[in-house]
Amino acid sequence: MRPIIFCDFDGTVTNSDNIIALMKEFAPPEWEPIAEDVLSKRVSIREGVGEMFSLLESKHKEKLIAFLLEHTKIREGFEEFIAFVKENGIPFYIISGGMDFFIKPILEPFDLRDIYCNNAKFDGEFIRIEWPNSCDGDCSNDCGCCKPSIMRKIAGPDDFTIVIGDSITDLEAAKKADLVLARDFLKKTCEQEGIVHIAFETFHDCRAALESTLEVAK
Template sequence: MKQPVIFCDFDGTITNNDNIIVLMKRFAPPEWEAIKDDILGQKVTIQEGVSHLFSLLSTELKQDLISFLLETAEIRDGFREILLFTGERNIEFYVVSGGIDFFIYPLLEPFAILNNHIYCNGSDFSGETITITWPNSCDEQCHNGCGCCKPSIMRRFPAEEYERIVIGDSITDLQAAKQADIVYARDFLIEKCEELSIAYTPFTSFHDVITDLKNRGVKG
């Protein structure tokens, strides 16, 4: 019997809104919107686009950025419950995000998730503008410029041994969804799954995911 393992996106999935978009709307000059459109339209790689977005922001804004998200970001309903659910059933739960460490770690701090269960992009505030670093970039089998490469991380959990479950909402989750056994999708990821005939289950809250996992009889 395969061991279930969950790979859950952060921005727009664990949080109700995409925190990168929220930060750009609040702090970036107007040219950020064209960059965002190019990312979603797959005209540039995620890595190129995210690098360009954060190069628009001064490193002097670091604490303002963190404080703003801590005050405004909302955690999706049922997140604490799915952590309890997976913990009780010995289902490994990994946060795998195209977001950035400087805001992901503070926002997840109340949930006591081990650092080795969080994969995301890094940040360097030593220059004039923010530089994004890529500790989880694509392996030799991926050439999509993912930034935080979700398929590369998933390949550490071989398909013949693991039932791989992806929860996500956007373009950063698409390549992971292609190789998942079960996909829970919302928002833009639903559009892409339908476009590419990838089977998925829609969700609004993590309670929906818990209910479906119970119905499927998924347990560790």
């Protein structure tokens, strides 16, 4: 079976969640109850994230990008992990509930072409989000960037799907994966819901788990 990797961005590739970092730095306090509603599943990810970004003024676009480029830290081992998957011809996809305006600049040094995320528009007073990767007919969770739908579109029936993630936006994808590498919120939720997973903190851990699993699969 061909391994194929679907990897989250915020809090997974990066050490912290960039959306939360932006909200803490630039948004009025109204963002906090919205975020709580998303985590508790009282509102959908698409609705909640859209509402949070609508609190940010479009005129601050360059300031937002500069802030994240200065403060974002890449998780240990990611550069080596990307080299490993490229050397072994393993398809690697970034699938993220984050926004194009900061994901692509942050990932530019790694020469990654396959990135699925949401699009932020700055054509009005406040930021407006477009959702080019919405749920397909098999998902009704109003995900925004629907990771299971993307997986169904890309992976074939004989592919061994690997999900790497940390948050609520990765949960539905984890339920569909053959191998789940999880940390933080996703790890705790996998434990609570009985989803088989391997915990990680660095991408060195991810590589070790991948090598071990693929060796067993052989």
